[in-house]
Amino acid sequence: MKKQSIKQLAAMNMHYARYSLDYFxxxxxxxxxxxxxxxxxxxxxxxxxxxxxSVAEIKKxxxxxxxxxxxxxPEQCIYPYNIASSQKEFRKVSAEYFCGWIRRTAExxxxxxxxxxxxxxxxxxxxxxxxxxxxxxEKMTREAERCGVTxxxxxxxxxxxxxxxxxxxxxKIMAEIDSPHFGxxxxxxxxxxxxxxxxxYYEALGERxxxxxxxxxxxxxxxxxxxxxxxxxxxxxxxxxxxYTGDLSLELGADRYYADPEPHLxxxxxxxxxxxGETLK
Numbered sequence: 001m002k003k004q005s006i007k008q009l010a011a012m013n014m015h016y017a018r019y020s021l022d023y024f025x026x027x028x029x030x031x032x033x034x035x036x037x038x039x040x041x042x043x044x045x046x047x048x049x050x051x052x053x054s055v056a057e058i059k060k061x062x063x064x065x066x067x068x069x070x071x072x073x074p075e076q077c078i079y080p081y082n083i084a085s086s087q088k089e090f091r092k093v094s095a096e097y098f099c100g101w102i103r104r105t106a107e108x109x110x111x112x113x114x115x116x117x118x119x120x121x122x123x124x125x126x127x128x129x130x131x132x133x134x135x136x137x138e139k140m141t142r143e144a145e146r147c148g149v150t151x152x153x154x155x156x157x158x159x160x161x162x163x164x165x166x167x168x169x170x171x172k173i174m175a176e177i178d179s180p181h182f183g184x185x186x187x188x189x190x191x192x193x194x195x196x197x198x199x200x201y202y203e204a205l206g207e208r209x210x211x212x213x214x215x216x217x218x219x220x221x222x223x224x225x226x227x228x229x230x231x232x233x234x235x236x237x238x239x240x241x242x243x244y245t246g247d248l249s250l251e252l253g254a255d256r257y258y259a260d261p262e263p264h265l266x267x268x269x270x271x272x273x274x275x276x277g278e279t280l281k
Contacts, residue, residue, distance in 0.1 A: 039073050071113065071247060141177055199241075
């Protein structure tokens with residue numbers, strides 16, 4: 001059994017979306033982070049336009065600051081892209097959006113990119129949307145294999161996706177996309193809402209788990225640690241039992257965190273430092 005290390009923690013820039021990317025870099029440096037998950041969205045790092053910084057500019061800044069990107073997470077819940085759409089052209093554009101992000105992830109020198117299932121319209125048979133999602137994910141997986149990137153497929157909340165939002169549907173998608181470049185991201189928020197534990201998911205799909213979003217919740221909300229009611233010590237004990245050595249990203253999502261993001265990230269970090277028994281700095 002391998003004790004979890006606080007060095008596995010990674011910040012995330014999503015709740016810094018009302019600030020510049022430079023501010024985010026300065027902020028996590030103040031807190032002691034040198035690893036982060038890169039949310040891909042305006043104004044930080046946007047695709048398909050080149051309005052923001054280029055890959056070369058991001059790489060230069062990472063090198064200058066001594067920072068590591070552990071995973072790239074393209075925006076996929078707000079912007080209008082849906083790989084399960086019943087509209088053929090929209091589905092094609094959506095799949096290409098993610099394939100473009102896979103290529104950008106590889107150009108950054110990052111080996112992991114987060115993705116999801118998309119969603120079906122409620123007046124469309126769920127089987128149809130599932131088929132389209134699988135077709136798109138297969139295309140994305142082939143691109144990931146070509147680029148040397150592993151897709152970290154995330155289970156979402158039911159209001160975010162009506163396709164993969166629980167253990168049963170996660171098992172089904174993992175069986176249908178059988179590739180070493182297609183793994184599972186466990187977000188503790190939809191997991192906790194479902195009434196499942198990390199142990200449950202390890203028993204069912206442990207060999208496919210490649211990434212963790214370690215978030216508090218009440219039961220949902222993507223809260224910073226200390227604002228919710230999740231069993232942090234239990235989560236860490238399960239990860240230790242299964243010798244998880246991967247990344248633990250902190251994906252804060254509550255609206256109240258966006259106006260002044262650093263104190264909320266710091267609060268969660270302090271709770272985690274206590275649970276780990278070590279400090280990040």
